[in-house]
Amino acid sequence: MDRILSTMIFSSIKHTEKNKKSSHKDRKIISLGIEIVGLLILSFLIVSCQPVSTVIPTSKVTETPKPSATLRNTPIPTATATATQQPDWWLSxxxxxxxxxxxxxxxxxxxxxxxxxxxxxxxxxxxxxxxxxxxxxxxxxxxxxxxxxxxxxxxxxxxxxxxxxxxxxxxxxxxxxxxxxxxxxxxxxxxxxxxxxxxxxxxxxxxxxxxxxxxxxxxDIHFLFYNQTWANELGFTAPPATTTQFMTQSCSASASLLNDKTRDNDGTGGWIINRNEYVLISWLRGFGIADFPVDEKVYEFDQKQTIAAFEYLRKMYDDNCSWISRNPTPYEYFAGRQALFISGDLNDLNPQISAMDILQNEDQWLVIPYPSQNGDPVVISQxxxxxxxxxxxxxxxxxxxxxxxxxxxxxxxxxxxxxxxxxxSKQLIEEFTKSRDGKWADVATLLKAVQPSPRTSEWRVARFVLPDAFYQSIQTIILPVQFTAIVEMLDETVRSLSNQPASSGW
CATH class of the missing domain: 3.40.190.10 (Periplasmic binding protein-like II)
Incomplete structure (x- = not known):
């Protein structure tokens, strides 16, 4: 899928850089009819002068609902006379x-x-x-x-x-x-x-x-892992809240490894690039892209905020403040001080704890929200x-x-x-926060900033296409001036695929 979408987007960039009278008998009939009507009116007036008698309707006997001894005590519904019409789906x-x-x-x-x-x-x-x-x-x-x-x-x-x-x-x-x-x-x-x-x-x-x-x-929620001990050694006393602070700390970590005596860690040290769709949504929200719709309408990623986010992440990469890891998981890199930040979710907590133990790393580390331009925390849930x-x-x-x-x-x-x-449930979140080990207390604090991921059917497609668009943006043969074309093709691809029936690969 990535290869197909990559080809579509990349090839596009290269080509655009393109409606009678009555008889005597009838009159007799009419006269008779008038007399009958007169009698009916007289009868009505007589009846109207009589006292009104109240008729008390007899209620129907209904079966007393039988309480359930199991599960919830919901009575088995019985057919009864009611003034309320049952919905179409209702069954006894x-x-x-x-x-x-x-x-x-x-x-x-x-x-x-x-x-x-x-x-x-x-x-x-x-x-x-x-x-x-x-x-x-x-x-x-x-x-x-x-x-x-x-x-x-x-x-x-x-x-x-x-x-x-x-x-x-x-x-x-x-x-x-x-x-x-x-x-x-x-x-x-x-x-x-x-x-x-x-x-x-x-x-x-x-x-x-x-x-x-x-x-x-x-x-699940998405956040960053942050090595607090190492950051303190680099001179930083608090986790980054803004995108500027994030870049500064990432670049500092990278520079420290570049200038040490170990050549094997050169080019590492900052944030490990992660193409997960919810990671990318976190960055885009950090740069202020429009709220995701709560009804079925087309969402356009073609916004200046998207371009700004892509430019920022590209600069991070160009300046060696972020890097692409060879291993499919980042846990050892983080435990080995080759990454000051890594992206993660709840499923990554225990593996990271294990990696720290295996490498006997006693550094203090935190789970923190994604930064934003204005310093508001970004935490995406799905x-x-x-x-x-x-x-x-x-x-x-x-x-x-x-x-x-x-x-x-x-x-x-x-x-x-x-x-x-x-x-x-709120009750269980509170209970688990108190009873579970590890970083659950830190995770609970992030819920104050949580915002939902996209919910419309379009996201079923866009979640696959967005990572590919980002991948294009960090290719060295692609220039930042081409990012607009990449994002336009992203929207065009999402619209096209969203209007097609789902295939086996989606």
Whole structure:
């Protein structure tokens, strides 16, 4: 994919640098009719003068809802006379007996095992005898690809755990059911206490076009690792808040290694270049690019702020203040003082701790937000959410009941314990911050600055194209004056691919 997009963008740069009377009988009929009308009016007036009698309607006997001894005490709905019309999706509890629901999730290992345990518990205990099966694919990309295949042949799944931009894609194509009516229903809805406990930025991230597409399952955030001890030795007393300060510290680290007696570390020392899409979004937000849309409309990366960010990162590279590592992971470089900064997320915490131990490095290091031009911290969040693929009414409602159950506090906590990502409830975030080791307390402080990653279907494509555009910008044969053409081609490529059906590689 990178090679194809690279060819498209690079080749473009090279070519543009291009609607009767009545009979006697009729009159008799009319006269008779007038007499009849007169009698009817007289009768009405007589009746109107009589006392009014009140009729008390007889209420119908309804079956008393049977409380559930398991899960949430939701009564099985019964057919009763009501002045409120039920929504189109509404079914009684009897309609849900034995309904099967297939779930696709991206997890593996202990997290997948815990998901299987929870599914088994739901199957044993739920009052509707709904039967759920769960399949772990090992990655979000596999969830998307297998779901696309199932949707195309009408074989499910019914529940997906996927990023919101993919839920937005399925909604745009008519394959995803919105959840607002489920969430707010008086019988089947989600408890207000559960809703209010979601971390607000995570809860709102699943709303597109004012419609709820998903329920958050987990979230990750993106930040920088910073060697505080080494920075202090270089003369810096605080982590960088602005992009200028970041460059200064990076260049100083690079210069210190260039001027030491070890030649093998020459060209290292600053920030290790990272082409991850959320890393790049962090830098772009740091330079003030426009807010990402919350409805389905075209987003243009062709902004002066994008160009400024590309120019900044290119200068960092040209001045040897950032560098490209050979190893696929940066942990040893950071532990070995070959990088003052590296980009990371929650999944990188434990490997970095291990690397420091292996190299017996006792330096103090921090997790810090990305810098910005004005000094405001930048922390981008993204992750997976529960969504419902359109199927039968019974399967859709059954799917919702499973999702609702999974988001009750006990189930949330059981799953979050096995997940390296952040839990999505405020209560669990606070609890985990106190009980988990490592850098979790530092991570919790970053949540004050968190902002969501793009949520519309366009990002499903743009997240692949943006890293390639950045890659072009750091090629030495590309001049900064060509960055505008690169960004224009980025937007053109995203528009073109967004209007095409998803292929197996996306």
């Amino acid at each position: 509890g009897e309609d849900l007996k034995g309904v099967k629901v297939a779930v696709l999730h991206p997890w593996s290992g202990d997290l997948a095992k815990k998901m299987d345990e929870l599914v088994g518990q739901f199957n044993r205990d739920n009052e509707w005898d709904i039967l759920v099966s769960a399949t772990g694919t090992g990655s979000a990309q596999q969830v998307f690809q297998k779901s696309e295949t199932g949707i195309s042949i009408g074989s499910g799944p019914q529940v997906v755990i996927a990023p919101v931009e993919e839920l937005a894609y399925w909604f745009k194509s008519g394959s995803l059911k919105t959840l607002d009516e489920f969430v707010n229903d008086s019988i089947y809805g989600m408890d207000a206490a559960v809703q209010s406990d979601f971390f607000s930025q995570f809860w709102q991230q699943d709303v597109v076009n004012d419609q709820r597409l998903g329920i958050p399952a987990s979230r 992750g997976s959410s529960y969504g419902i693929i359109r199927s039968t009414k019974a399967q859709e409602l059954a799917s919702w009941l499973f999702i609702r159950w999974m988001n009750e506090p006990q189930q949330q906590k059981a799953l979050a314990k096995e997940n390296s990502d952040l839990p999505v």
